[in-house]
Amino acid sequence: MPRVLVMGGTGLAGRAVTVEALARGHEVVVASRRVPNEDAAEYVPGVQYRSADVVTGDGLEEALERADVFIDATNGMGRDASHVLAFGSQNLLHTAARFGVHRAVLLSIANVDLSAYKYYRAKTAQENNYIASPLETRILRTTQFHDFVTSFFRRGARFGLIPAPAKISLQPIAVSDVARLLVDAAEGRGEADTRTVGGPRIETSRALAEQWKSATGARGAIVATRLPGAIGASWRAGENLVPENAIDGLGYSEWLSSTVA
Template sequence: MPRVLVVGGTGLAGRAVTAEAVERGHDVVVAARRTPDDDADAYVPGAVYVTTDLVTGSGLEEAVDGADVIVDASNGVGRQAAHVFAFGAQNLLHTAARFGVNSAVLLSVAGIDGSGYAYYRAKAEQERAYLDSPLETRVVRATQFHDFVTAIFERGRPFGTLLAPSRTRFQPIAVADVARVLVDAAEGAGEPGVRTVAGPRIESARELAEQWKRHSGSRRPVVPVRLGGALGATWRAGRNLAPEHAIDGIGYGAWLSSRAA
C-alpha cells in the first residue's frame, strides 16, 4: 500500500482523511505543528504523527521522507492563510520533489476563481503552486462543510441570535464525504487537474439556520445579515454553488441527525 502523508491531518478535514486512509489500510503519516496526545479527539490510531511547520520548514523532510502521495488539508487563519497557502505550499512541494514524492491531492474551495476575498486569492495561489509543481496533482474543490455553515449561524450567539447571511445559498457537504473523495484521488482516481465536489442540496442560509435552530433547540431568532466585503459578494452571486457536481452524500439534515445519534 502506498504511504500517504496527510498535511494538516489534525484539522477538521484532515482528521477525516487520516481516518479514511487508515481504514483503507494505507500507511499514514500526519504532519501538523502540534501533534495530538493519543487520547485526543484529533488522534487517529494507526497513523504516525510528525511535528511539522510548513512555513518555517521544520520537520518537513522527516514528514515527506518515504511518502508516495501527499494530501494537503492544511489551513491558515487571517494573515497566516497567505503564509500557509503560498510559502507553505512552496516549501512542501520543493521538499517533496527532492524526496521523490510522486503525486499530490490538494483540498481547495469551490468558487474561488476571480473572487476578491483575500483567503480565496491565497487558495488560488496555493492551487497554482501545486498545478505548476512536478508532482502529479489532483485539486479537489469542495463546497462549504456542514460544520462551517453551522459555525456561521453560531456567530450570532454573542448577540442572542442565529446569524444567516442574506440572499445567500449554500450547498454544504459532509467532511466524511469530502474525505472519501480525497482518498480516492490519493489512490489515483480521476484525471490530474481540478475537480469540484458539492453537497447533495442547495438551500438558503435561512432554511439551513432554521434546521440548526430546530436541531439544537435554540430559542434565538434567525436574523438575516448582509455580509459585507468580497466574501459576501462571492456568496450572493452563487459562486460557492456547484449543482452539476452534487454528490449523493450526507445532506445537512441527515448530518444534524447523525450528530444527535
C-alpha cells in the first residue's frame, strides 16, 4: 500500500481524508504546523504526526521522506492565504519532487478561477503551481462544504439573526464525500488532471437556513443579507454552482440529521 502524506491533515477536510486513507489500509503521515495531543478532536489513532510548515519549509523534508503520494488540504485565511496557498504549495511541490514523490493531489474550489476575490486568486495561484509541477498532479475542485455553510448560520444565530445571503443558491457537499474522492485521486483512480464535483442538490441559502434552524432548534429570525464584494458578485452569478457535476452523495438535510444526532 502506498504511503500517503496528508498535508494539513489536522484541519476539517484533512482529518476526513486521514480517516478515509487509514480505513483503506494506507500508511498515513499527517503534517501541519501543530501536532495534536492524543485527546484533541483532530487526533486520529494509528497515524504518524509530523510538524511541518509549508511557508518556512521547516520539517517538510522529514514529512515527505518515503511518501509515495501527498494530498494537500492546507489552508490560510486573510494575509496568510497567499503565503500558505500560493507560496507554500510551491515549497511543498519542489521538496516533493526532490524526494521522488510520485503523485500530488490538491483540494480546490469549483470555478475558483472565475472570481477576483482575493482568497480565490490565491487558490488559483496554488492550482497553477500544481499544473506547472513535473509531478503527476490531480486537482479536485469542490463546492462549499456543509460545515462551511453551517458556520454562516451559526455565527449569526449567536446574535439572534440567521443570515441567508439574498439571491444566492448553494450546492453544498459533505466533507466525507470529498475525502473519498481525494483518496481515490491519491490512488490514481477516477479522472486524471482536474475534476470538479458538487453536492447532490442546489438550494437557496434561505432553504438551507430553514433546514439548519429546524434541525438544531436554533432561535432567531432568518434574514436576507447581502454578501459583499467579489465573492458576493460571483455567487449571485451562480459561479459557485456546478449542476452538471452533482454527485450522488450526502445532502445537507441528511448531513444535518447525522451531525445533530
